[in-house]
Amino acid sequence: MMKKFVREEFCCPEVVPPDAPDDFCIPDFRCPDKIETFKFPSPTSCLPPEELEELEARIDAANELLLDLGLSDERRDEERRKEAREAAFRGLLGQNVMVKLECPIAENEEENRVVKGRVHFAGRDFVIVRRGGKQMLIPYLKVCSIDLQNRFADPEEEPRLVDIDPCLRRAITFNFGDVVSQSPQLIDIFFGLDLVIYLLAFLDKEVKAVLPDEVIMGEIKDVTRESVAICKGENEQEIPIEDVCFMVIND
Numbered sequence: 001m002m003k004k005f006v007r008e009e010f011c012c013p014e015v016v017p018p019d020a021p022d023d024f025c026i027p028d029f030r031c032p033d034k035i036e037t038f039k040f041p042s043p044t045s046c047l048p049p050e051e052l053e054e055l056e057a058r059i060d061a062a063n064e065l066l067l068d069l070g071l072s073d074e075r076r077d078e079e080r081r082k083e084a085r086e087a088a089f090r091g092l093l094g095q096n097v098m099v100k101l102e103c104p105i106a107e108n109e110e111e112n113r114v115v116k117g118r119v120h121f122a123g124r125d126f127v128i129v130r131r132g133g134k135q136m137l138i139p140y141l142k143v144c145s146i147d148l149q150n151r152f153a154d155p156e157e158e159p160r161l162v163d164i165d166p167c168l169r170r171a172i173t174f175n176f177g178d179v180v181s182q183s184p185q186l187i188d189i190f191f192g193l194d195l196v197i198y199l200l201a202f203l204d205k206e207v208k209a210v211l212p213d214e215v216i217m218g219e220i221k222d223v224t225r226e227s228v229a230i231c232k233g234e235n236e237q238e239i240p241i242e243d244v245c246f247m248v249i250n251d
Contacts, residue, residue, distance in 0.1 A: 085127070086125075086140065097148055100146075101115065101246065112144060125195055207249050
């Protein structure tokens with residue numbers, strides 16, 4: 001004969017006395033004592049430790065590669081911008097231009113700085129604009145726009161090595177490094193001239209560096225790939241090249 005199991009239903013009373021314990025109407029029930037057991041951490045992978053370490057190394061290498069690719073895209077974009085500006089300025093050699101810079105004026109941030117003058121030289125990453133016995137060195141990445149001021153000026157001829165003095169030709173042939181390294185024009189013809197290389201010719205010379213929020217004047221004491229050190233009296237400041245809007249050097 002089958003036994004009948006009767007399930008007793010439980011429900012909260014309609015009225016709960018004020019002094020009743022706040023037990024959410026759950027009848028007294030004592031949980032069994034917890035049995036002490038050993039605890040083992042769950043493995044992070046089903047792979048053996050050696051294979052897991054190798055896999056993580058591959059993942060790290062892939063992430064580094066993706067990061068390098070992202071940075072290289074930025075570098076390629078900068079190089080394309082430099083090349084476009086170099087081609088534009090080489091086509092404007094000898095012309096009077098107005099160059100608007102991506103460099104706001106401190107007194108009015110809505111207005112960008114402007115440099116006017118005659119295009120004298122176009123290097124790999126900068127242009128030289130001359131005016132009134134001064135040369136203004138402008139990094140290409142700071143150039144926002146170029147406006148031609150005179151449409152009928154005679155362009156300057158770029159330096160060529162076709163009709164040169166036989167002695168200079170011989171010197172270049174047999175003492176290439178010594179001769180070329182002493183001439184910015186020859187460096188540009190053979191290799192292309194960077195701003196930091198050009199600045200090395202003006203060590204201990206006066207310069208004015210125009211930054212977005214200040215103007216620094218003094219002597220050039222040191223030049224590296226990333227910065228230029230300018231000294232005024234006993235104070236020396238190291239200025240990142242990427243922060244320079246343009247520099248002014250007296251001829």
